[in-house]
Amino acid sequence: MGRKWLGTWSPGFETLPGDPVTVIEYATTSQFRVMADPTCSIDDDDTRLRLPLFKPVNFDILPSSPPISISTNPRSTISCSVVTVTPVTFANSKLQTLTAEFNSISEPIDRVKRLIQYASQLPQLDDSVRVPANRVMGCMAQVWLDVRMDLDEMMRVLADSDSEITKGFCSCLISVLDGATPEEVLGMKTEDLGDLNVAGLHGTKVDSRVNT
Amino acid sequence: MMMSIEGVVLKLPSFSQLINPNRTPLKFRFNFPKSSSSSSYSSATASLSVPAAAPVSLGHSTRPDFEILHQKVNNGSKLVYLDNAATSQKPSAVIDAVNNYYKSYNSNVHRGIHFLSAKATDAYEMARRKVASFVNAPESSEIVFTRNATEAINLVAYSWGLSNLKAGDEIVVTIAEHHSSIVPWQILSEKTGAVLKFVSLTEDEVPDIKMLQDLLSKKTKLVAVHHVSNVLASVLPIKDIAQWAHDVGARILVDACQSVPHMVVDVQDLGVDFLVASSHKMCGPTGVGFLYGKSELLTAMPPFLGGGEMISDVFLDHSTYAEPPSRFEAGTPAIGEAIGLGTAIDYLSQIGMQKIHDYEVELANYLYENLHAIPGVRIYGPAPSETVHRAALCSFNVESLHPTDIATFLDQQHGVAVRSGHHCAQPLHRYLGINASARASLYFYNTKEDVDDFIRALEDTIAFFTSFK
Numbered sequence: 239m240g241r242k243w244l245g246t247w248s249p250g251f252e253t254l255p256g257d258p259v260t261v262i263e264y265a266t267t268s269q270f271r272v273m274a275d276p277t278c279s280i281d282d283d284d285t286r287l288r289l290p291l292f293k294p295v296n297f298d299i300l301p302s303s304p305p306i307s308i309s310t311n312p313r314s315t316i317s318c319s320v321v322t323v324t325p326v327t328f329a330n331s332k333l334q335t336l337t338a339e340f341n342s343i344s345e346p347i348d349r350v351k352r353l354i355q356y357a358s359q360l361p362q363l364d365d366s367v368r369v370p371a372n373r374v375m376g377c378m379a380q381v382w383l384d385v386r387m388d389l390d391e392m393m394r395v396l397a398d399s400d401s402e403i404t405k406g407f408c409s410c411l412i413s414v415l416d417g418a419t420p421e422e423v424l425g426m427k428t429e430d431l432g433d434l435n436v437a438g439l440h441g442t443k444v445d446s447r448v449n450t
Numbered sequence: 451m452m453m454s455i456e457g458v459v460l461k462l463p464s465f466s467q468l469i470n471p472n473r474t475p476l477k478f479r480f481n482f483p484k485s486s487s488s489s490s491y492s493s494a495t496a497s498l499s500v501p502a503a504a505p506v507s508l509g510h511s512t513r514p515d516f517e518i519l520h521q522k523v524n525n526g527s528k529l530v531y532l533d534n535a536a537t538s539q540k541p542s543a544v545i546d547a548v549n550n551y552y553k554s555y556n557s558n559v560h561r562g563i564h565f566l567s568a569k570a571t572d573a574y575e576m577a578r579r580k581v582a583s584f585v586n587a588p589e590s591s592e593i594v595f596t597r598n599a600t601e602a603i604n605l606v607a608y609s610w611g612l613s614n615l616k617a618g619d620e621i622v623v624t625i626a627e628h629h630s631s632i633v634p635w636q637i638l639s640e641k642t643g644a645v646l647k648f649v650s651l652t653e654d655e656v657p658d659i660k661m662l663q664d665l666l667s668k669k670t671k672l673v674a675v676h677h678v679s680n681v682l683a684s685v686l687p688i689k690d691i692a693q694w695a696h697d698v699g700a701r702i703l704v705d706a707c708q709s710v711p712h713m714v715v716d717v718q719d720l721g722v723d724f725l726v727a728s729s730h731k732m733c734g735p736t737g738v739g740f741l742y743g744k745s746e747l748l749t750a751m752p753p754f755l756g757g758g759e760m761i762s763d764v765f766l767d768h769s770t771y772a773e774p775p776s777r778f779e780a781g782t783p784a785i786g787e788a789i790g791l792g793t794a795i796d797y798l799s800q801i802g803m804q805k806i807h808d809y810e811v812e813l814a815n816y817l818y819e820n821l822h823a824i825p826g827v828r829i830y831g832p833a834p835s836e837t838v839h840r841a842a843l844c845s846f847n848v849e850s851l852h853p854t855d856i857a858t859f860l861d862q863q864h865g866v867a868v869r870s871g872h873h874c875a876q877p878l879h880r881y882l883g884i885n886a887s888a889r890a891s892l893y894f895y896n897t898k899e900d901v902d903d904f905i906r907a908l909e910d911t912i913a914f915f916t917s918f919k
Contacts, residue, residue: 346525346862354918378854378871378886400885401852402915 329418329426336410353406360409363398379404392417508801508809509897515541515797516895527865530903535680535708535843535891536869537730540794547793548735551786559785560759560776574785577792578775584795585706585725586716587742594741594748594775595788599707600630602726602741603674605778606703607634609751610724610743611672617643619671622700624649624657625881626679629874631705635674644671650881654832656684663694670700677709681875681889682831683814683840685709692721701747707731708841711798711893713807717742734794735787741778748774755780806894813892813901814842820905821846821890826912830882843891845873848908851915853888859914864907 343349367384374381379401386394395416397408415423513519516539523529531539551573557566559574575590582590596602611634615621621635625648639646647670649662657675666673673695678685688704695702703724709715711732717725724747728739743751753760753771757780762770771777798806818834821827826849834840847853857870868890872879879885890904 350859350862354915358918379852380885399852401854402918403855403858404852 329414329422332414333426336414350403353410354402355406356409356413357402357405360398360405360412361396363396367396368398377404381408383408387420391420393420393423507897508805508894509813509900512541512801512895513897515543517542519895523865523867524862525865527863530864530866530900530907532890532892532896532900532904533867533869534893534896535731535873535889537736538711538733538893539895540733540735540790541797543797544733544735544790544793548786548790551789556786558782570785573789573792574783577788577795580792580795581740582742584799585710585727585742586718588718589745591773591775592742592745592748594743594778595783596726596739596741596778597737597784598730598739599705599726599728600739602739603630603703603705604634605741605754606724606726606743607638609754609778610701610747611635611638611644612641613752615642615644615671618669619644620647620665620667620669621645621672621674622647622649622662622665622670623674624662624676626651626657626682626684626875626878627674627676628680628705628707629876631674631676631703632877635672645669648877651682654838655682655830655882656832656838657686659687659691662691666694666698666700668698670695670698672701672703674703674705676705676707677715678706678712678841679831680708680843680891681845681873681878681887683843683845684831685839685841688720688722692723696721712803712810712841714803723747729787729791729794732791732794733797734791735784737784738787738791740791743774745774748778751777753780754778757781759783801894809894810842810892811839813896813898814840816898817842817844817890817892817901817904820901821908824848824905824909824912826850827908830887841891842893842896843889845887845889847884847887848912850919851912853886855915856888856908856911859911860904860907863914864903864910866904866907868904 340349340352343352363382363384368382372382372384374383379399381399381404382397384396388394393415395412397405397412399405399408415426518539519529519531521529551570555566555569555573557564557570559567559571561567578593578595579590581587581593587593594602594605596605615638619642621639621644623632623635623646635646638644647665649657649665652658657679662673662675673691675686675688675691677688688702692702692704701723702721703726704720704722706715706725706727708731710727715725722742723744725742726739730736730739751774755778756769759782760772760777760780762772815834818829818840821844822829827846828849829844829846831840831845832838848856853870857868860866860868868888870888871886873887873889879887892900
């Protein structure tokens with residue numbers, strides 16, 4: 239099932255049966271994740287849960303919350319029970335938003351255009367930052383990365399590349415990481431960022447090594 | 451399987467007879483209506499009854515043999531494969547030969563006397579003879595099968611190099627060498643104290659032959675050069691360089707990876723001491739390559755890898771070694787793959803290396819002219835002329851575009867496969883002042899239409915990226 243992280247969920251919002259939402263994993267602890275799956279919809283007789291398409295708010299769940307049954311469209315019924323969930327972070331949610339955005343673009347050429355638009359949003363990097371010390375080695379394109387912590391102890395990321403496509407990826411990375419806490423950045427793994435690559439071009443991971 | 455032959459399509463006996471009508475008389479069979487006296491038309495030579503067919507290019511006539519070329523990629527574009535300098539495609543004959551080996555007579559070589567083993571050994575040794583004959587080596591024992599050209603160069607570095615070089619000796623290479631002919635010599639230099647000397651380029655972006663001559667001295671023990679450059683597309687005068695090397699008492703090793711697949715290479719005529727090539731660049735399978743080495747050199751060289759096959763007698767405290775080439779072929783070789791290489795050589799020989807070369811010169815010029823005509827394109831290496839023949843490849847950059855962006859878009863939107871990067875030639879790229887380049891490289895099964903597709907696709911790519919600026 240294609241699950242995409244969209245944000246956290248708050249009760250009290252309604253949606254109609256047939257709306258494309260609804261697979262839920264939730265935990266006994268405070269937060270849970272709402273996934274959007276366009277192939278899912280809510281049954282007519284499922285009155286216990288009505289979900290929005292996308293509402294980024296926090297939600298507290300009670301230990302007594304019952305399992306929710308949702309029917310997928312049209313094949314099987316999914317019964318979500320209590321499962322553990324990774325901590326929801328601001329950076330994570332931004333990453334999921336980004337991945338969802340790219341996955342929603344069906345034409346590969348439009349994904350490239352979107353990536354280049356992201357690239358154009360990057361500020362022009364000062365020559366003092368484009369130095370060998372800031373080079374990310376191992377990549378075919380030249381990538382410069384400058385990472386600092388600001389006065390509020392948030393990570394500030396600057397990046398640039400001589401390749402437009404790579405610059406686009408840098409821009410995406412910055413949109414996720416810039417302003418994140420150090421813990422959030424440390425909490426992200428390369429695999430999480432791999433979704434960006436998948437979402438980027440033609441659905442397969444593209445490796446252009448420099449060690450040939 | 452798609453047939454893309456131009457001109458009149460008749461029931462043809464074989465493609466090679468079509469492209470070489472002078473070699474054997476063409477025989478055609480026609481079905482005529484009963485009213486004709488069909489018996490007199492049951493076979494005819496081309497000059498009598500065949501309507502004048504449009505000349506079929508080598509690319510068109512050989513394409514049907516390469517099933518892999520007839521596919522669609524990515525967004526439904528047909529594949530235009532222009533990365534032949536990285537690896538070549540294999541004709542059905544080669545694939546069938548490898549399959550047939552595994553299906554019918556797979557068995558370890560030189561080790562058994564049973565039926566399968568004898569057959570496998572014969573086929574493997576026959577492949578060795580084919581390689582020897584292909585490069586005109588006087589003896590098949592002068593052909594050592596390796597994993598690829600890189601391993602062959604390492605073999606020479608470790609075996610010949612370690613026992614022949616000492617501190618202060620010099621190795622002359624060009625800055626345009628492939629990493630496989632730089633790194634092993636660096637390792638050798640570290641181990642022996644020998645010194646590596648580099649020949650740089652002229653203004654025409656070819657290795658400076660004058661500088662090479664000047665670098666040669668009594669201290670030079672080895673000259674290691676490419677025959678054809680995989681980036682610059684230039685060709686070195688190997689015969690002359692070999693002579694100059696021998697004049698100072700040095701040996702010469704030639705990296706023929708980009709020449710053996712594309713033209714006649716005659717080791718005796720060139721006068722080289724060592725020559726290396728890879729099967730996978732010449733329509734053969736991956737996993738096998740070869741080293742040609744003069745008999746007297748190989749005989750004096752100590753082993754490279756130790757193990758079975760390369761020994762004569764094994765005792766607890768020492769072993770004695772086999773004669774070359776076995777001495778340098780430790781362990782079970784890539785038997786099926788070597789046999790596949792033999793079949794690739796048969797295939798190429800049937801077309802004729804001179805014919806392949808002539809066709810590729812035509813393609814090379816066509817590619818260069820059309821690519822050069824695009825504004826903002828910078829091609830590396832010499833410009834083609836009466837005296838300067840380029841190989842059928844172009845490494846290039848487009849102003850203010852990254853080659854990786856170009857290659858990505860070409861592939862994704864147009865199905866055109868080119869390479870982007872430094873093509874295993876970082877020192878060369880550094881010398882040229884660039885980080886990377888894109889490269890389109892052709893082989894005899896490419897056509898002018900492939901070049902047209904590439905040029906159109908590149909123009910579209912440039913327009914796309916330029917629209918954002």
